[in-house]
Amino acid sequence: MNESNGGLEAALRRRYERLAGRYRSTRNSRAVAAFCASPLNLAGLVIVATVTIAAVLGPIVAPYDPASQDLANRLQGPSLAHPFGTDQLGRDVLSRLLHGARLSLGIAVAVTAIRLVLGTTIGLVAGYAGGWVDEFLMRLVDVQLAFPGLILALVIAGILGPSLRNVMIALAVVGWASYARIVRGSVLSTKERDFVRAAQLMGVSRFRIAIRHLLPNVASPVIVLATLNMGTVILGTAGLSFIGLGAQPPTPEWGTMLSAGRYHLRDAWWIANVPGVAIMLTVLGFNLLGDGLRDVLDPKHDTAIEKTA
Amino acid sequence: MDCINVMNSTLSRRRLLGGLAAGGFAGLAGCASSADADGSFTIIPHMDPTGSGDSWGSWGGMTPYWTRVVEPLVWGSDDMQPEPWLASDWTATDDTTWVFELREGVTFHNGAEMTADDVVHSFEEDILAERGDFVYGWLHLEPGSVTKIDEYTVEFENTEPFSGFPGTIAHNMIDIQPPEADRRAGDIIGTGPFTFEEKTDGQQLRVERFADYWGGDVEPTELTFRAAEDVMTRTDLLESGEADIIFDPAKSRVASLRDRDDITLWSTQSSGSNFVSINLYREPTDDADLRRALNYAISQTEIVDTVLEGIGEPARGPISTVIDWAADDELPSYEHDRDTARELVERSSYDGKELSCLVKNDMDDGRDIVQILQSDFEKIGVDVDVEVLEDAAVSDRTDRGEFHLEVDGSQSNSPAADYIMWENFHTMGISNKDLYETEGTGLHNLGGEVDDLIEAGFQSTDPDEKREAYVDAQRRIMEEAVVIPLFYQEYTVAADANIDGFDLHPIDRLVEWRTLKT
DSSP states (O other), X not given: OHHHHHHHHHHXXXXXXXXXXXXXXXXXXXXXXXXXHOHHHHHHHHHHHHHHHHHHHHHHHOSSOTTXXXXXXXXXXXXXXXXXXXXXXXXXXXXXXXXXXXXXXXXXXXXXXXXXXXXXXXXXXXXXXXXXXXXXXXXXXXXXXXXXXXXXXXXXXXXXXXXXXXXXXHHHHHHSHHHHHHHXXXXXXXXXXXXXXXXXXXXXXXXXXXXXXXXXXXXXXXXXXXXXXXXXXXXXXXXXXXXXXXXXXTOOOHHHHHHHHGGGTTTOHHHHHHHHHXXXXXXXXXXXXXXXXXXXXXXXXXXXXXXXX | OHHHHHHHSHHHHHHHHHHHHHHHHHHHHHHTOOOOTTSEEEEEOSSOSBOTTTTTGGGTTXXXXXXXXXXXXXXXXXXXXXXXXSEEEEEESSSXXXXXXXXXXXXXXXXXXXXXXXXXXXXXXXXXXXXXXXXXXXXXXXTTOEEEEETTEEEEEOSXXXXXXXXXXXXTTSBOOOTTOBGGGTBOOOOSXXXXXXXXXXXXXXXXXXXXXXXXXXXXXXXXEEOOOSHHHHHHHHHTTSOSEEESOXXXXXXXXXXXXTEEEEEEEEEEEEEEEEOTTSTTTTOHHHHHHHHXXXXXXXXHHTTTTTOSEEOSSSSOTTSTTOOSTTSOOOOOOHHHHHHHHHHSOOOSOOXXXXXXXXXXXXHHHHHHHHHHHHHTTOXXXXXEEOHHHHHHHHXXXXXXXXXXXXXXXXXXXXXXXXHHHSTTSTTTHHHHHHHSOOSSOOXXXXXXXXXXXXXXXXXXXXXXXXXXXXXXXXXXXXEEEEEEEEEEEEEETTOBOOOOOSSGGGOOOTTOBO
């Protein structure tokens, strides 16, 4: 009897997985199609891909050493030798931009990853454990959200002292709460669903339920938030570096380059404008990508996908 | 009807448009200068003229610099000599005692006449009692050392022989106010050509002409000192006509300002100089060969010509040449020579580890200068880690001696610049004393004969003797490469071209506004 039940269960599971796989496959295809159907989404993807390639290959393809000074050729305008001109110390702006891309993107990825891991863990624990644990963690979230993010980051970076590492800490500390909130909300609704209850009845451990059943169900909004966050972090890093709390000389960080260039806005517009446009485009790219992902990953937008399909 | 006809004709339209344009330009031209015919001027110094707490708390939140509301007993002449001001004369009666005769007929802004009681009160109750220990070391006075001889005579007893005392108190901060003034509350009662009227912290303060000024006529009716510490903002405010006079416009825009007919620029060398201070008591900068190598590695001329846009003079020593005992030509020359520098590095104990170099984040051009230095040092095989920090963070590190190099500077705001030598290079100077007393070290003090020479210069009343001692001390300081001189400072003032009657002073904080007019 038991063996018979076991065989039935296995057959049912195989059928469920086939159906689920087919559904996922169909849904993913539709999502990709829906994403590609929007020119804005594609624009975001192209920008992010370009910046990523620049970050990876930049130090290899950069024509000059980003720290190499040539005071005799300072403040030179764009030319074949220096497509984006030279800065106030005669350094090649293009080379600094390419090296800066790796820094900016690296920091954005690192900070977003820290925020994501911290916020998701706290949200998962709060939502699944409930009770006083939920209360305590959510009050922590409330406290964090009560402070304006960039101001708090500025205070933290100010206390820790100027360095890129401290900027990363400051930005990571202030940005995890929104992840925690989103994850908690998703977990609260997901944990009441039948498959979670079934898993509980089958004696699956709480940790395994959280990782195998709850986490995948909150991934979509977290990915969207992370993508949108990348732009915010790049802006925050540039902002803190602009006011002197970030990269130390001669590190070619975009915000620092922008700050140095503001003294030459009239006689050498390229020093500030090149990193300024790079920051703007990168943030725009991540925002467009994030918006696009939200549209196709959010279950509420399934109807939109279906319409497109 | 005529009007309609006029407007209907093409020519008349042109005329009308032309007239409107001319009116517009005239209006803009009018807006372009806030210097009114009635004698009011807007001035922007390079630091916020307002501020309570630690900045200008002792003057009710008003800077005593530039505002000319309060005055000291002694002023500084254009050639950096002490000049009678509220005191008409002074004599040294022995090595440590000075007798100052007060000018008669000086009235405070409240109408009362200034007497010896006011001077004693200002020194004893305000300057010595309120402003902390640093004043004792600066003025070499202690509480109880200022006494009234008669209504117009005051005696000062220095803690040790100090020939530079009259020049040292020729400083805006050593001001005389009557006991009725409540400095902390902002009730400022000075003797200057202007009276304090109002202020908004972080924005501006306004002073008005004092009709009974002891020094004679005062041309301006009103001066407004605006806060704009950001150099670009300051320059924009001048160009837009919202300011009449600004100190230190952006160097990158000086050339374009010079080309404008509606703006005048003046420049003069100041009493300040910039240099890299080296920590003599931390490895490996305790090695004189390495310090000399760093001196040979850099080109002061290159820094002045590029980052400073030519505003400044390449320096050979730590003391500005406007100070009469500065020794520029007489100092050892470290001409830019990378080969010699590399040889010295090889000979030194330098082991390849990074040297730490501090620079304050509010230092003009500090980031660019330190990067040039970093690059120059790298070319001779010396790696430097640059840290751009807040003022307090730099002080914290230097107080503990946790650095190798600091891009630094010094400026005397009074004609007697003795304290630059004392505070920087004497073992008991403010830079070195604490570390010397706790660890037997210091920062930039060679000690021994250099201390003796500084003391001799500090105490000597004979100008030639004083100069000889200080020059010898500077020579030894440079032979041992205690500092890396960078440049002697110049400061620039940009103003509305219609303004007349403005004279530069080597100490920018001692400029006069009394003859300012349009």
